[in-house]
Amino acid sequence: EETEPVEEVRPQSPVKPMTATEVKVNVSIPEAAERAAATGADGVGLLRMEHMILSLNQTPAKFIDENGEDAYITEIVEGIRGVADEFYPRPVRVRTLDAPTDEFSQLEGGEDEPDEHNPMLGYRGIRRSLDRPDVFAHELEAFRRLYELGYDNVEIMFPLVNDAEDIYQAKELMKKAGIDPEKRRWGAMIETPASALSVEGMAEAGIDFASFGTNDLTQYTLAVDRNNGHVADRFDELHPAILRLIGDVIETCREHDVDTSICGQAGSKPEMARFLVNEGISSISANIDAVRDVQHEVKRVEQKLLLDSVR
Ligand code: PEP
Ligand code: MG
Secondary structure, eight states, X not given: OOOOOOOOOOOOOSSOOOOSSEEEEEESSXXXXXXXXXXXXXXXXXXXXXXXXXXXXXXXXXXXXXXXXHHHHHHHHHHHHHHHHHHTTSOEEEEOOOOOHHHHTTSBTGGGSOOOSOGGGSSOHHHHHHHOHHHHHHHHHHHHHHHHTTOTTEEEEEOSOOSHHXXXXXXXXXXXXXXXXTTSOEEEEEOSHHHHHTHHHHHHTTOSEEEEOHHHHHHHHHTOOTTOGGGGGGOOTTOHHHHHHHHHHXXXXXXXXXXXXXXXXXXXXXXXXXXHHHHTOSEEEEOGGGHHHHHHHHHHHXXXXXXXXXX
């Protein structure tokens, strides 16, 4: 009796491959934490704070006005805590609030938001935080409480910084909030050309890591609006100018013992992973559905680098 021919296809192993480069996962909503942790990722490379705040349906000012500062801080603590629990002791990198004014203006209380011509070039990220240290203090207080609760796997990441001055100011505010920057892991997103060119000063200011926000880095370097369909074909995260900025930052960071990472969408692309591992990035953060493929791509590239080095 004839047997069926055996298919010569090896299914992708369900087992997480061991890699020297860490592969992490991006989490936009705390509800996705369990699924994200189940990927076997080495941690969370980006936990966005936006959803925790925007889902309150009120601007922070309005919410605080009606519910008090403590309720606002508690919302942030609980949002982060769910993810930090799920991943413990794997690190969870939490980004401070980075919503543009046109998103805040949709919420109750949004009429007080500035009406900006170019919200993406405007009052958002660390700029807003440094401009309103009284409001930013609530976010920092949430981190302080998490550390007090023992969540030493929580890391703090600042968005849209341009230079060392932004870092020094943010660091001062951390200290003022009772967080010891020497004891905690914190860092900056590299998402403007200025930040990429200023990373040496930022390293001297004490950051532990620099993480590429390639969505914005691409938008600002190529002057291509990331939300404009008319120029979508020009939105190329693998453009030689972007890769050059990234490669230079990785090299500078290595010289200063600063970890490098990527948390933009491009981290989910195998071509980008190939480039980054070759450049010596410390970790790559991908979307939940892309983690396994990125893990395997990283493994392939690392094996090839190893073979090339002994040949
Ligand atoms: C980025 O800019 O790549 C990033 C991760 O931040 P966001 O997409 O939230 O601007
Ligand atoms: Mg960004």
